[in-house]
Amino acid sequence: MKPADFDYVRNYVRAQAAIVIEPGKEYLVESRLLTLARKENIASIDLLVDQLRAKPGSELHRRVVDAMTTNETSFFRDLHPFEALKKSLLPELVQKRRAERQLNFWCGAASTGQESFSVLMTIAENFPEIFQWNFNFIATDLSLAVLAQAQSGIYSQLEVNRGLPATHLVKFFKRQGDNWEFDPVLRKKVLFKELNLVSNWPFMPAMDVVFLRNVLIYFDVETKKTILGKIRRLLRPGGYLFLGGAETTLNLDDAYERVVLDRATCYRTPLV
Ligand SMILES: C[S@@+](CC[C@H](N)C(=O)[O-])C[C@H]1O[C@@H](n2cnc3c(N)ncnc32)[C@H](O)[C@@H]1O
Numbered sequence: 081m082k083p084a085d086f087d088y089v090r091n092y093v094r095a096q097a098a099i100v101i102e103p104g105k106e107y108l109v110e111s112r113l114l115t116l117a118r119k120e121n122i123a124s125i126d127l128l129v130d131q132l133r134a135k136p137g138s139e140l141h142r143r144v145v146d147a148m149t150t151n152e153t154s155f156f157r158d159l160h161p162f163e164a165l166k167k168s169l170l171p172e173l174v175q176k177r178r179a180e181r182q183l184n185f186w187c188g189a190a191s192t193g194q195e196s197f198s199v200l201m202t203i204a205e206n207f208p209e210i211f212q213w214n215f216n217f218i219a220t221d222l223s224l225a226v227l228a229q230a231q232s233g234i235y236s237q238l239e240v241n242r243g244l245p246a247t248h249l250v251k252f253f254k255r256q257g258d259n260w261e262f263d264p265v266l267r268k269k270v271l272f273k274e275l276n277l278v279s280n281w282p283f284m285p286a287m288d289v290v291f292l293r294n295v296l297i298y299f300d301v302e303t304k305k306t307i308l309g310k311i312r313r314l315l316r317p318g319g320y321l322f323l324g325g326a327e328t329t330l331n332l333d334d335a336y337e338r339v340v341l342d343r344a345t346c347y348r349t350p351l352v
Pocket of ligand 1: 275293
């Protein structure tokens with residue numbers, strides 16, 4: 081890939097999605113763009129970048145950003161946050177919100193939906209009464225491709241083999257040919273929507289719990305600070321944020337309180 085083309089693509093992806101692609105990652109950009117070029121019937125990466133340059137703001141630009149996202153995820157990823165939800169957070173929130181009967185969750189980098197559905201299964205198994213409340217679960221991502229799969233609730237054998245206990249597969253999924261479909265009644269409790277974390281956020285209700293796992297790692301320090309601040313203001317006092325294992329609020333937004341629950345770490349907003 082020509083150095084100028086590499087710079088064009090990485091600058092564009094950073095400007096649009098804040099995803100930082102360091103010099104030296106040419107192989108990554110090349111392999112993602114090659115897959116995209118094949119899908120779009122474009123003969124080479126050179127021609128693909130030529131088309132981008134010729135038509136600023138085209139649909140192809142959007143697909144390039146989409147192609148540069150890393151969508152790695154799995155059911156019950158890292159397990160501990162879901163244990164903390166079951167053993168500490170949900171009991172506390174059910175107690176705290178019993179009178180108003182309202183709970184709001186947001187999954188801010190939902191990818192193909194496994195994380196949101198893991199939260200839903202945890203609620204269904206332990207506190208199903210919450211579903212009778214005014215319960216809002218919003219799941220967002222920048223990539224339309226992953227959102228389409230999340231919305232379908234359809235997973236391959238390989239995907240359900242990753243992290244999903246057999247008991248949950250039997251209880252919450254139905255076979256559909258070679259694939260598995262997540263319980264449509266539960267699935268419809270999640271509202272999947274497109275949202276770029278670095279653009280303006282449309283109206284969202286004040287949140288009790290936010291999952292923003294394994295996405296801040298792609299951003300620079302200033303972007304991480306901005307997003308953490310916005311989430312802190314969106315969370316209700318005493319609300320909880322879960323980040324990925326390699327992510328923290330430390331030295332980025334010290335108004336969060338770090339809370340360790342067994343082997344899980346989460347971040348709580350001040351009670352005020
Ligand atoms: C590695 S996945 C994490 C999925 C899930 N949270 C987990 O931990 O398993 C990161 C997701 O962040 C999304 N993403 C990247 N940049 C984004 C942005 N600027 N706004 C919204 N989502 C973004 C990607 O499309 C991708 O699906």
